[in-house]
Amino acid sequence: MQFVCRNFGLSDLPRRGLTQQEVPLEALLLDIEAELSIWENGRPVWSDEAFPVAELAHHLALWLHSPNAGRQDFQLDSMQADPGLIRIVRSDEGWRVGSIFTPDFWTSPVAWDVLAAEIERFDRSVREGTAAMGIDPAFIPKP
Numbered sequence: 001m002q003f004v005c006r007n008f009g010l011s012d013l014p015r016r017g018l019t020q021q022e023v024p025l026e027a028l029l030l031d032i033e034a035e036l037s038i039w040e041n042g043r044p045v046w047s048d049e050a051f052p053v054a055e056l057a058h059h060l061a062l063w064l065h066s067p068n069a070g071r072q073d074f075q076l077d078s079m080q081a082d083p084g085l086i087r088i089v090r091s092d093e094g095w096r097v098g099s100i101f102t103p104d105f106w107t108s109p110v111a112w113d114v115l116a117a118e119i120e121r122f123d124r125s126v127r128e129g130t131a132a133m134g135i136d137p138a139f140i141p142k143p
Contacts, residue, residue, distance in 0.1 A: 001097060001107040001115075003122040004044070005034040005053050008129035025139055029055040030080055032130055038097055040107050046099060052078060054140060056086060057126040060119050061141040070112045088115070119143055 012031045023031070029052065036051035037044045056076055063074045074088040084100035094109030110118075120143050127137035 001110055002039040002118060003125075004037045004039055005051070005122070005125055005129065008032065008034045008053075008133055009050075010133060026079065028135070028139055029058055032126075032133070032135070034126075034129060038107060045107070046102055046105060052080065053126050054130060055079065057123050057140050061123060061143040064116060064119060064143040065141065070116075116143075 010031050010033075012027075032052070032054035033050045034053045035047065035049050036053055036056070037047035039045065055078055059076055060074065063069060063072075066072070071090075073090060074086075075084050076086040077083045078085050082100055087098045087100070089096055089098070089106075091109055094111050095115045096106040096109050098106040123140070123143050127140065130137040130140070
């Protein structure tokens, strides 16, 4: 299982009348978007063309830092979408990733250390994409 993000952008900042230097945290979390896909066995199985990847990275980092990390399920409660946009749940076989938009789809189960390593890799990718746009990614907590 792998999170892949590409084509970073800040589509809503001009509409908000903000520059990259003056944008508040909430707007950064929502406006830094990229094409996000979930891959399994070398092929994409889920994709969204304009996903709030900074918001996902932010919430995943907080989840990994929580005292219940590795024991409690994750659900992205986005400021702009329905709860469960991305879900990570523990099963007897391991951790699985899914979305409310594809309720019958779940990735194959993976061990906690594999999931945590993939979240950290995703975090690095979001930080690199954010920095490439000229924005300091320090607003995203490190996982």
